[in-house]
Amino acid sequence: DAGVTQSPTHLIKTRGQQVTLRCSPKSGHDTVSWYQQALGQGPQFIFQYYEEEERQRGNFPDRFSGHQFPNYSSELNVNALLLGDSALYLCASREQGGLNTEAFFGQGTRLTVV
Amino acid sequence: KQEVTQIPAALSVPEGENLVLNCSFTDSAIYNLQWFRQDPGKGLTSLLLIQSSQREQTSGRLNASLDKSSGRSTLYIAASQPGDSATYLCAVRPDAGGTSYGKLTFGQGTILTVHP
Numbered sequence: 056d057a058g059v060t061q062s063p064t065h066l067i068k069t070r071g072q073q074v075t076l077r078c079s080p081k082s083g084h085d086t087v088s089w090y091q092q093a094l095g096q097g098p099q100f101i102f103q104y105y106e107e108e109e110r111q112r113g114n115f116p117d118r119f120s121g122h123q124f125p126n127y128s129s130e131l132n133v134n135a136l137l138l139g140d141s142a143l144y145l146c147a148s149r150e151q152g153g154l155n156t157e158a159f160f161g162q163g164t165r166l167t168v169v
Numbered sequence: 170k171q172e173v174t175q176i177p178a179a180l181s182v183p184e185g186e187n188l189v190l191n192c193s194f195t196d197s198a199i200y201n202l203q204w205f206r207q208d209p210g211k212g213l214t215s216l217l218l219i220q221s222s223q224r225e226q227t228s229g230r231l232n233a234s235l236d237k238s239s240g241r242s243t244l245y246i247a248a249s250q251p252g253d254s255a256t257y258l259c260a261v262r263p264d265a266g267g268t269s270y271g272k273l274t275f276g277q278g279t280i281l282t283v284h285p
Protein backbone atom coordinates (compact mmCIF):
# COMPACT_ATOMS: atom_id res chain seq x y z
CA ASP A 56 0.00 0.00 0.00
CA ALA A 57 1.60 3.24 -1.19
CA GLY A 58 -0.32 5.41 1.26
CA VAL A 59 -1.28 8.94 0.25
CA THR A 60 0.83 10.21 -2.63
CA GLN A 61 1.18 13.81 -3.78
CA SER A 62 2.79 15.37 -6.82
CA PRO A 63 4.89 17.27 -7.44
CA THR A 64 7.03 17.41 -4.30
CA HIS A 65 8.35 20.90 -5.01
CA LEU A 66 7.15 23.69 -7.27
CA ILE A 67 8.26 27.24 -7.99
CA LYS A 68 5.77 29.61 -9.61
CA THR A 69 5.65 33.31 -10.42
CA ARG A 70 3.13 35.66 -8.83
CA GLY A 71 -0.08 35.76 -10.88
CA GLN A 72 0.34 32.28 -12.35
CA GLN A 73 -1.91 29.27 -11.76
CA VAL A 74 -0.90 25.96 -10.20
CA THR A 75 -2.39 22.46 -9.95
CA LEU A 76 -1.42 20.00 -7.22
CA ARG A 77 -2.38 16.34 -7.28
CA CYS A 78 -3.21 13.73 -4.66
CA SER A 79 -3.92 10.00 -4.75
CA PRO A 80 -5.58 8.73 -1.58
CA LYS A 81 -4.66 5.66 0.41
CA SER A 82 -6.19 2.47 -0.94
CA GLY A 83 -9.74 2.04 0.33
CA HIS A 84 -10.20 5.72 1.18
CA ASP A 85 -12.86 7.82 -0.51
CA THR A 86 -12.57 11.21 1.18
CA VAL A 87 -9.80 13.69 0.42
CA SER A 88 -9.00 16.91 2.27
CA TRP A 89 -6.48 19.63 1.50
CA TYR A 90 -4.55 21.67 4.05
CA GLN A 91 -2.16 24.61 3.79
CA GLN A 92 0.74 24.78 6.23
CA ALA A 93 2.76 27.98 6.50
CA LEU A 94 6.23 27.79 8.02
CA GLY A 95 6.09 27.30 11.77
CA GLN A 96 2.29 26.93 11.83
CA GLY A 97 -0.17 24.08 12.09
CA PRO A 98 -2.01 22.99 8.93
CA GLN A 99 -5.12 25.01 7.98
CA PHE A 100 -8.09 23.28 6.38
CA ILE A 101 -8.83 24.33 2.78
CA PHE A 102 -11.63 21.97 1.69
CA GLN A 103 -12.80 18.38 1.62
CA TYR A 104 -14.12 16.23 -1.24
CA TYR A 105 -16.37 13.21 -1.08
CA GLU A 106 -18.31 11.60 -3.93
CA GLU A 107 -16.74 14.13 -6.31
CA GLU A 108 -18.31 17.08 -4.49
CA GLU A 109 -16.88 19.74 -2.22
CA ARG A 110 -18.45 18.97 1.16
CA GLN A 111 -16.82 21.45 3.49
CA ARG A 112 -14.66 24.51 2.99
CA GLY A 113 -12.36 26.49 5.23
CA ASN A 114 -11.68 30.20 5.19
CA PHE A 115 -9.93 30.38 1.82
CA PRO A 116 -10.79 32.61 -1.15
CA ASP A 117 -12.35 31.38 -4.38
CA ARG A 118 -8.90 31.39 -5.98
CA PHE A 119 -8.57 27.99 -4.33
CA SER A 120 -10.62 25.34 -6.08
CA GLY A 121 -10.55 21.60 -6.34
CA HIS A 122 -11.81 18.51 -8.00
CA GLN A 123 -12.24 14.86 -7.14
CA PHE A 124 -12.24 12.17 -9.80
CA PRO A 125 -14.21 8.90 -9.90
CA ASN A 126 -11.11 7.01 -8.73
CA TYR A 127 -11.10 9.28 -5.60
CA SER A 128 -7.92 11.12 -6.57
CA SER A 129 -8.04 14.89 -6.24
CA GLU A 130 -6.57 18.12 -7.53
CA LEU A 131 -6.07 21.46 -5.85
CA ASN A 132 -5.98 24.49 -8.13
CA VAL A 133 -4.82 27.93 -7.10
CA ASN A 134 -5.30 30.87 -9.46
CA ALA A 135 -3.65 34.29 -9.47
CA LEU A 136 -0.90 33.19 -7.12
CA LEU A 137 0.23 35.57 -4.38
CA LEU A 138 3.50 35.56 -2.49
CA GLY A 139 1.49 34.58 0.60
CA ASP A 140 0.41 31.36 -1.06
CA SER A 141 3.91 29.99 -0.51
CA ALA A 142 3.46 27.05 1.84
CA LEU A 143 3.46 23.27 2.22
CA TYR A 144 0.22 21.86 0.80
CA LEU A 145 -0.89 18.64 2.41
CA CYS A 146 -3.44 16.13 1.22
CA ALA A 147 -5.19 13.79 3.66
CA SER A 148 -7.45 10.85 3.00
CA ARG A 149 -9.79 8.74 5.12
CA GLU A 150 -12.73 6.44 4.79
CA GLN A 151 -15.94 8.45 4.98
CA GLY A 152 -18.03 5.44 5.98
CA GLY A 153 -16.50 5.53 9.43
CA LEU A 154 -16.17 8.96 10.95
CA ASN A 155 -13.89 7.58 13.61
CA THR A 156 -11.23 6.50 11.20
CA GLU A 157 -7.76 7.96 11.09
CA ALA A 158 -6.70 10.62 8.63
CA PHE A 159 -3.55 9.76 6.69
CA PHE A 160 -1.43 12.47 5.12
CA GLY A 161 0.84 12.62 2.11
CA GLN A 162 4.37 14.01 2.10
CA GLY A 163 3.14 17.37 0.84
CA THR A 164 3.92 19.71 -2.04
CA ARG A 165 6.19 22.63 -1.24
CA LEU A 166 4.97 25.62 -3.28
CA THR A 167 7.17 28.68 -3.57
CA VAL A 168 5.75 31.81 -5.23
CA VAL A 169 8.33 34.33 -6.39
CA LYS B 170 -14.94 28.33 16.71
CA GLN B 171 -12.60 25.54 17.80
CA GLU B 172 -9.13 26.61 18.87
CA VAL B 173 -6.32 24.21 19.69
CA THR B 174 -3.28 25.19 21.74
CA GLN B 175 -0.12 23.20 22.33
CA ILE B 176 2.28 23.76 25.19
CA PRO B 177 5.23 24.02 25.25
CA ALA B 178 6.06 25.45 21.83
CA ALA B 179 9.51 23.87 22.04
CA LEU B 180 11.18 21.34 24.30
CA SER B 181 14.77 20.14 24.54
CA VAL B 182 15.58 17.09 26.66
CA PRO B 183 18.48 14.66 27.13
CA GLU B 184 18.15 11.16 25.76
CA GLY B 185 16.34 8.73 28.05
CA GLU B 186 14.05 11.24 29.68
CA ASN B 187 10.28 10.73 29.90
CA LEU B 188 8.31 13.71 28.67
CA VAL B 189 4.79 15.06 28.31
CA LEU B 190 3.36 17.23 25.53
CA ASN B 191 0.14 19.09 26.15
CA CYS B 192 -2.80 19.91 23.89
CA SER B 193 -5.91 21.88 24.85
CA PHE B 194 -9.05 22.66 22.85
CA THR B 195 -11.84 25.14 23.46
CA ASP B 196 -14.89 23.20 22.20
CA SER B 197 -15.40 19.85 23.93
CA ALA B 198 -17.82 18.64 21.23
CA ILE B 199 -15.17 16.59 19.47
CA TYR B 200 -15.47 13.24 17.73
CA ASN B 201 -11.86 12.25 18.08
CA LEU B 202 -8.37 13.60 18.61
CA GLN B 203 -5.30 12.60 16.65
CA TRP B 204 -1.60 13.07 17.39
CA PHE B 205 0.84 13.44 14.51
CA ARG B 206 4.58 13.65 14.06
CA GLN B 207 6.15 15.87 11.40
CA ASP B 208 9.81 15.80 10.40
CA PRO B 209 11.23 19.02 8.87
CA GLY B 210 9.75 19.74 5.44
CA LYS B 211 7.84 16.45 5.42
CA GLY B 212 4.24 15.33 5.69
CA LEU B 213 2.38 14.20 8.81
CA THR B 214 2.68 10.73 10.29
CA SER B 215 -0.25 9.58 12.40
CA LEU B 216 0.82 8.41 15.87
CA LEU B 217 -2.36 7.84 17.84
CA LEU B 218 -6.10 8.33 17.41
CA ILE B 219 -8.34 8.64 20.46
CA GLN B 220 -12.09 8.44 20.07
CA SER B 221 -14.14 10.83 22.20
CA SER B 222 -15.41 7.89 24.29
CA GLN B 223 -11.88 6.72 25.11
CA ARG B 224 -9.57 7.90 27.88
CA GLU B 225 -6.24 6.80 26.44
CA GLN B 226 -4.41 4.98 23.67
CA THR B 227 -0.97 3.39 23.68
CA SER B 228 1.50 2.52 20.95
CA GLY B 229 4.95 1.37 21.96
CA ARG B 230 6.63 4.13 23.99
CA LEU B 231 3.77 6.54 23.29
CA ASN B 232 0.69 7.02 25.42
CA ALA B 233 -2.00 9.60 24.72
CA SER B 234 -4.75 10.54 27.12
CA LEU B 235 -7.95 12.49 26.57
CA ASP B 236 -10.12 14.42 29.01
CA LYS B 237 -12.89 15.70 26.77
CA SER B 238 -14.79 17.55 29.48
CA SER B 239 -11.79 19.68 30.39
CA GLY B 240 -10.64 20.03 26.78
CA ARG B 241 -7.22 18.47 27.28
CA SER B 242 -5.02 15.76 25.86
CA THR B 243 -1.46 14.74 26.71
CA LEU B 244 1.10 12.76 24.75
CA TYR B 245 3.54 10.90 26.97
CA ILE B 246 6.81 9.71 25.43
CA ALA B 247 8.80 7.22 27.50
CA ALA B 248 12.57 6.83 27.36
CA SER B 249 13.05 9.47 24.65
CA GLN B 250 15.57 8.89 21.86
CA PRO B 251 17.29 11.29 19.40
CA GLY B 252 15.13 9.77 16.66
CA ASP B 253 12.06 11.17 18.44
CA SER B 254 13.19 14.70 17.51
CA ALA B 255 10.41 16.21 15.38
CA THR B 256 7.38 18.50 15.61
CA TYR B 257 4.39 16.94 17.32
CA LEU B 258 0.92 18.15 16.32
CA CYS B 259 -2.45 17.43 17.84
CA ALA B 260 -5.69 17.82 15.89
CA VAL B 261 -9.36 17.51 16.79
CA ARG B 262 -12.27 16.45 14.62
CA PRO B 263 -15.67 17.94 15.47
CA ASP B 264 -18.63 15.90 16.60
CA ALA B 265 -20.32 14.12 13.70
CA GLY B 266 -23.76 15.60 14.26
CA GLY B 267 -25.54 17.03 11.26
CA THR B 268 -23.69 17.15 7.97
CA SER B 269 -20.23 17.84 9.29
CA TYR B 270 -17.65 15.97 7.30
CA GLY B 271 -15.13 16.47 10.00
CA LYS B 272 -12.30 18.83 9.17
CA LEU B 273 -9.31 18.62 11.48
CA THR B 274 -8.35 21.66 13.54
CA PHE B 275 -4.66 21.65 14.42
CA GLY B 276 -2.54 23.17 17.12
CA GLN B 277 0.69 24.92 16.18
CA GLY B 278 2.81 22.03 17.36
CA THR B 279 5.57 21.33 19.86
CA ILE B 280 9.10 21.17 18.49
CA LEU B 281 10.91 18.38 20.34
CA THR B 282 14.68 18.00 20.38
CA VAL B 283 16.21 14.97 22.10
CA HIS B 284 19.99 15.32 22.41
CA PRO B 285 22.39 12.42 23.01
